[in-house]
Amino acid sequence: MQKKVYQLLVDNTSGVLSRISGLFSRRGYNIESITAGVTADPRFTRITIVAAGDDEILEQIEKQVAKLIDIRDIKELKPEESVYRELVLIKVHATVEQRQSVIAVVDSFRAKIIDFAPESLMIELTGNQQKIEAFIGLMNDYGILELARTGIAGLCRGTENITYID
Numbered sequence: 553m554q555k556k557v558y559q560l561l562v563d564n565t566s567g568v569l570s571r572i573s574g575l576f577s578r579r580g581y582n583i584e585s586i587t588a589g590v591t592a593d594p595r596f597t598r599i600t601i602v603a604a605g606d607d608e609i610l611e612q613i614e615k616q617v618a619k620l621i622d623i624r625d626i627k628e629l630k631p632e633e634s635v636y637r638e639l640v641l642i643k644v645h646a647t648v649e650q651r652q653s654v655i656a657v658v659d660s661f662r663a664k665i666i667d668f669a670p671e672s673l674m675i676e677l678t679g680n681q682q683k684i685e686a687f688i689g690l691m692n693d694y695g696i697l698e699l700a701r702t703g704i705a706g707l708c709r710g711t712e713n714i715t716y717i718d
Contacts, residue, residue, distance in 0.1 A: 555584060556610050557636065557706055560599040560617065561625040561715055564590055568597065568622040575620065581605065581613055585638075585703035596624065596717065600705050625715040629706045633713070636706040639678050641666075642688065645695035646673045654694055661687050672697055 562568050569588055576583050585602035603613050618626045629636070646654045651673070658665055658675055661683065667674035677687055681704065688699070708714075 553604050553606065554610070555602055555604045556613075557629040557631075557634070557704060558601045558603065558614065558617070559625075559627050559629050559706060559708075560601065560623055561591070561717070562597050562599060563622040563624065564595055564597045565622055569599070571620055571622065572599065572601075572617065575616055576603075576613070579612070579616065581609065587703045587705045589705075593717075600629070600703070602704055624717055627708070627713065627715075629708060634706050634708050636680055636704045637678055638681060638684050638704050639676070639702040640684050640688070641674060641676055641698075641700045642691055642696060643667075643672050643674045643698040644691050645671060645697055647671065650694060654691075657687075657690050663687065 560572070562572075569586075573583065573586070575581075582604060583601060584604055586599065588597055588599040590596070591598050603610060605613070614626060614628070617623060644654060654673055655665065661677060661679075663675050663677035665673050666676045675691070677684065679687075684701070688696070
């Protein structure tokens with residue numbers, strides 16, 4: 553099994569995300585991560601999907617998604633040619649005695665504390681999946697109370713792979 557990251561440029565219409573996820577569901581494909589947001593042109597939405605499978609399954613995913621009517625462009629975001637980022641919000645248990653050590657870890661990861669409560673801290677971190685996983689591993693020692701991850705968003709590096717739609 554391998555993972556691939558796909559970037560889709562789609563018409564910004566109601567139901568487009570449902571049609572895409574429905575295709576995955578009907579075919580028995582798994583979506584590991586999906587993010588969507590409007591582009592600089594409000595007519596279009598950029599969707600980033602992480603899917604896992606063997607080469608045949610991943611090839612079928614790309615072909616089947618490309619056939620949907622709302623899809624303007626689909627491309628694989630190869631790790632060596634792209635930048636991926638993910639956002640995580642983590643609420644950790646932190647007593648007064650533990651706060652300094654939690655803050656030291658937060659600072660070393662260039663994360664931000666966005667909420668202080670009497671018995672907890674809420675932390676925001678943006679980075680690649682390895683950075684996120686490493687941070688979560690360290691925060692487990694303090695007791696993670698809640699965690700929310702956005703999933704991967706990504707773009708190709710440089711200007712060679714930009715899709716222009718008139």
